[in-house]
Amino acid sequence: MSKTTVSRALNGYPEVNDKTRQRVLEAAREAGYEANPMARSLAVGRSNVLGIIYPLLPADLGDSMFLDVVGGMSEALEAARMNLIIAPVSQANELPSYEQMVRGKRVDGLVVSRTMVHDERIAYLCKAGFPFVAHGRTRLDTPYAWFDYDNESGIRLALGRLLSLGHQRIGLLSAPLQMNFACQRKESFLAMMAEAGLRADPRWMIGDTIDRRSGYQAMQQLLECTDRPTAVVVDNHLSGVGAVRALMDAGIEIGKEMSVIVWGSVADTLVGLDVTTIDQPDARRAGARMSQMLLSLIEGAPAESLQELWQPVLLAGATAGSCPH
């Protein structure tokens, strides 16, 4: 029996005789044989592997949201007989790693996480014509495939809640504004404050709060303002944890003296504290969806048909209360 027939039998081509196929499958199983994926990729020009290049910042990989998304992706891909790999690289090596991945064709497509407003990785992938899905949007002229939660509507949910509770002096803790989500959330914040006829005091808007420590310090800084805000929106969960901790440590009654709404789940860290939250539901499904999108893209679907915006929701908790007088 020839290589060819074996190959066809194993790859489920329709033209092989059922009895032959059975024999081949049986023999393969007994011998524990499995096609060498390298040789296959070389021949067929496809690796059946999707990748994520991930600079190892503990703050991110430790992010349970990211983990859920990746979990959803890998699960969906297992079903599609594809593999997912994460390439952890040093931050300095991020762009070079993209180039290497693309030139080396070790993966058929990439997911780009943590998008920047101006993102050189995405610019490169576009230029190279390499399939990718951006997890988060970016500023770009050419159409590209992306998956994101609606930053604007999320902020509107949060701010709407605070306004309806009577708050007028509202602060914002932002992640670095080069990050697209932080930028969009801040812009939405400013827009909605303006619509409400309120002034967004610059002293109440603190940037670069991306982890617990910086969130903690930012909240301390707000507390020291002579006329401090009565409510604060935090645009990411890690600094949200820090901010809430700062309030606890300062003996502030959260939800009374100061209200807080955090974007992202903090439940597993702040046990027993019911934080009002903007939540991105269905993280695993989101991951599954992104892998489907990437597969479609590889199959040749146009990028402009692969743009998906999911809606965040407000989970009411105890940390957003009426404005004190």
Add this chain to the structure above:
Amino acid sequence: MSKTTVSRALNGYPEVNDKTRQRVLEAAREAGYEANPMARSLAVGRSNVLGIIYPLLPADLGDSMFLDVVGGMSEALEAARMNLIIAPVSQANELPSYEQMVRGKRVDGLVVSRTMVHDERIAYLCKAGFPFVAHGRTRLDTPYAWFDYDNESGIRLALGRLLSLGHQRIGLLSAPLQMNFACQRKESFLAMMAEAGLRADPRWMIGDTIDRRSGYQAMQQLLECTDRPTAVVVDNHLSGVGAVRALMDAGIEIGKEMSVIVWGSVADTLVGLDVTTIDQPDARRAGARMSQMLLSLIEGAPAESLQELWQPVLLAGATAGSCPH
């Protein structure tokens, strides 16, 4: 100029003329050429990739220790012009993924994390003769390469401290005992208690505490004992966080009414609380060392020469105090 010469020039073979080499390198750089790693691997039988197969349990990938180790590995490997990939798989697919990796030869070696007392993954790799380094030990007759921190001495440090503070009623919260570290730590605990002539009350030894929730509940359970212990050792940091939280919520004065020593760093979670800790220092260096070990193994070094035991240290904090009367 032939393929052959180009290949030799790029791979730094000594026999090529210096001028030729310069020309080739120049041309390659201009064209942005880089050898196709698939084809290379196929020809040479080596992929220059090392891997970690990782079932996505948030509790683990979120572990900052693991992140540091992986960071150290990838950094060291970048220097050695090797690549590291993490393959996140569903737990059910863990062993099949090992088989696939081995048969597929997509990686030259593997690091096996979270070793079990009886570990089928390691048994399989041994049987298959595939190069691997175990991150943590296991029960096995044949020699294998491993890297671990000394579980016994760590427990001795913790227990020694508590004994010298006068404690006699000491509890232990353990991760599932199939996990090698949990098993060794518990055995050391029992041995040292026996040496000290103390009884290890079964009601004070609670198992399967591997995350915050279970750690929290276990500590609650201890608190409900009619004659509860005066000190507790927790063998992993996640349940350590839960356990400490339980004490805080119960209004127990930690370090006075109840002492706690946790194995693993909890500083980034329990901000502002100075927990007495058994620490595994130099996580990044440990990662670097493990990748070196794996590389040596691939080069043909004997596994029995690649076994490394590092010493944990006790970081004195405020949660271990004298035994109350």
Add this chain to the structure above:
DNA sequence: TTGAAAGCGCTAACAG
């Protein structure tokens, strides 16, 4: 010091 040819393990086009 360079080149020609064989082959790594597979798939795909083309005959039979």
Add this chain to the structure above:
DNA sequence: CTGTTAGCGCTTTCAA
């Protein structure tokens, strides 16, 4: 339905 032939892009003998 099955086999033969020709590559995929590289490295590596072996000759020149």
